[in-house]
Structure formats: C-alpha cells, structure tokens
Amino acid sequence: GNSVTQMEGPVTLSEEAFLTINCTYTATGYPSLFWYVQYPGEGLQLLLKATKADDKGSNKGFEATYRKETTSFHLEKGSVQVSDSAVYFCASGGGGGATNKLIFGTGTLLAVQP
C-alpha cells in the first residue's frame, strides 16, 4: 500500500540555520504531496503542496520539490525562526489506491532556539 516515511526528530536548530526534513513516499499512481504543520494545541495546517513531478511547493520561506525519480519531497528553509518551532508532517494523497484520504508520515518535531 501507499506509505510516507520522514526523518525522525527532534531536529534542534539555532535561529537562522538551514533546515532540511527528509520525506520519501511509495505509491501506486501519481499522488499529490503535502507538508502540514502542527503548532502546539492546534490542528494541522497545510504548509505547501505539489501535485506532479518537478513541481515546487513554497510558502512562508519553506520549499519542497516533487522528485519522482527519487520518490522524495524534502522540506527546506534557508533561515529558520523561533516561530517555526512545530511538528511537521509529510503526506501523500490521491494516489492510485487512495482517492479521498491523506497518508501521513510520523512527523518531525522542529525546535528552534534563539
């Protein structure tokens, strides 16, 4: 079945450091890929998305590129801020076997220190 694997956390960085959170997927068909963010006590918020190979999703300084050849969708940010501290989830949706549900990775806790 479809699955999403992302790097385990926690990831601890100093403010203004470069961030990479790795994510790979397996799927039948061609899913859309997403990064969601969850702040403490809140629900999931869509951070960015990409719907086909080579698409780059971007939002709030975060970027991720849909790489079909490596089945990856790594999240990057050039300069993190303390306010970016949260749990980040990689997810796939709409692939050949799952048209109406999201499949999430286990989440990566990011802690940014001033």
Place this chain on the structure above:
Amino acid sequence: DAGVTQSPTHLIKTRGQHVTLRCSPISGHKSVSWYQQVLGQGPQFIFQYYEKEERGRGNFPDRFSARQFPNYSSELNVNALLLGDSALYLCASSPTDFRDTFEKLFFGSGTQLSVL
C-alpha cells in the same frame, strides 16, 4: 468565518465505555473526514463522509463508526473503548470529496481522548 469545530476538546473515559465525538464543518463544506493521531505518530485515516454517505474507510475495527447529518455535521462513535484508543481525534472538512480539493481540506483542533 468559523473553522472546523470539534467537541469536546478533552475527554476521559474508562475501558469498555462508549464515546461520541462531534464535528461541525466549515460552512458550505459537504465532506467530513476523521483521523486518529496517536501520540508520536502521524494521523491515520478513519472515515470520510460526503453528502451523508460513507465514501472511505480506513483500517479500523468495527467498534469505530460514524455518521453525517443533513447539516453536514458529523459524529464519530467508538464502542468498547480500549487503552489503545487514547489519541487525538481530528476532523477535517472540504467542499467536496474530489481528490483535487486536498488544498481545501481544513482540520479542526481535535478532541483529546484519554482511556484509563
């Protein structure tokens, strides 16, 4: 505009009891999905409803059931609670059930269920 609202926010039950969780979608949204998020893991899909009909079901036992009402609100019911049912239960709403509306999928803050 109000977002997806869930009630209650926290709930404590004992093993063997039954629980009902409630979700009100964003106005105009006709699809509701339920996810279970166990501590330290990603959310797992439980159900999706659209126009009061079940459109998808995840790999959960029959103790889990749900329904959608004419006003598009939804209930998730869990019978014979087990310790392992302790989790954050998230509801999400979207305008339709089509795959291209993932970007219009909005999550509530969840109901934290603790089973003792």
